[in-house]
Amino acid sequence: MKKRTIRFYKPKYVSMLFYKKDNLLIYEWQGDTLELDYLKCQNQLKQLLQQFKINVNHYLSLVNLSKSRYYKTMKNTDDNPITNFKIRLIYLHIKMDYEKVRSQYILTYYILKTNLVSVDQYMQLSTLTKQTIYQLKNRNKRQYRYATYLKLESANEQIQQNILATLKKTDIKRYNDLAPLTIIDFFQNYNLST
Incomplete structure (x- = not known):
């Protein structure tokens, strides 16, 4: 030894x-x-x-x-x-x-598939190309990129904040239930309660 x-x-x-x-x-x-x-x-x-x-x-x-x-x-x-x-x-x-990057890709797929925002809206929020977003929506991307992840994370956080801002004005109970959750849990619970 x-x-x-x-x-x-x-x-x-x-x-x-x-x-x-x-x-x-x-x-x-x-x-x-x-x-x-x-x-x-x-x-x-x-x-x-x-x-x-x-x-x-x-x-x-x-x-x-x-x-x-x-x-x-x-x-x-x-x-x-x-x-x-x-x-x-x-x-x-x-x-x-x-795993962190992959979870944002999966979350983006979920957001696009459940039509929480349109492809055009997501394109503006993320500054990604329409082709990239359609690939994400159809799960055609096999390779995860860190640079793309940063844009997805930013866009997903903006969508979450916009939803929370609306809920704060319209449904304070749902806002209080959803606000403390992680972003993944937030979207899972938000969609369940809509």
């Missing part, structure tokens, strides 16, 4: 014992053990990046991993324990962001 200091989440450091067993990298620290199948983890990250169009540089900087080392590891399925631990952290970060 080798004892190493793995640097991640600047400026924190973690000291770990690690060793390799077949395709597994075993990490032990503070009484915890992590068994990481590094080939599976690398493949999970590759698959996720095919579905989610982002700039990976941000995530590399979070774990203090160079671009060249990252590409070398992903291309050659390198079994370096430090690099693969960082790749696992990158995967977890991107997966969390992917």
